[in-house]
Amino acid sequence: SQQGEEDPQALSIQEGENATMNCSYKTSINNLQWYRQNSGRGLVHLILIRSNEREKHSGRLRVTLDTSKKSSSLLITASRAADTASYFCATVIKAAGNKLTFGGGTRVLVKP
């Protein structure tokens, strides 16, 4: 079963705008990871945030984690057409070993 639910399911923005997507999960986690998937391709790891961290940055990406609300957000600033992809959050639960449990994903379309 899916641990995470993502919101929105789809997002369409203009190049240069920011894109924000949210992920909620159900049980306590060890860490939460964000991945990107271009259409018909494998996944690329973007960023990992541990349960004791609240915010992380990587280039134009900003991830927040609120363990009290069991939610995370991914912000892509100054989006580019090349950012068009599906974005997935995935949680690691200590009791489940190192398995990733994915959310439903957000399909992002950045229009030039």
Place this chain on the structure above:
Amino acid sequence: GAVVSQHPSRVICKSGTSVKIECRSLDFQATTMFWYRQFPKQSLMLMATSNEGSKATYEQGVEKDKFLINHASLTLSTLTVTSAHPEDSSFYICSTGGGHLEETQYFGPGTRLLVL
């Protein structure tokens, strides 16, 4: 990060035949690999964890006799879809890494299977 390849990238087969998908870790000794299935516009669902030199661990609802996994070396895991049916048509993705809780996983490019 680790480089993971999959072969074939896409395959079309007739119903009732078996299909083998290879997942190779090119620069990383992978004691553990993961196999996922992804239906169109849906998320990835973990099918099984492949362990080098031992039996795979299957997720609930995944038939181990239907989806045979072999992980005979530190660089190769194979998934065989036996007696494939149209409902098995999907995108199959493997990953490696994740050796401990805070390790990211590296994904292969995926194999698209179409069963006619």
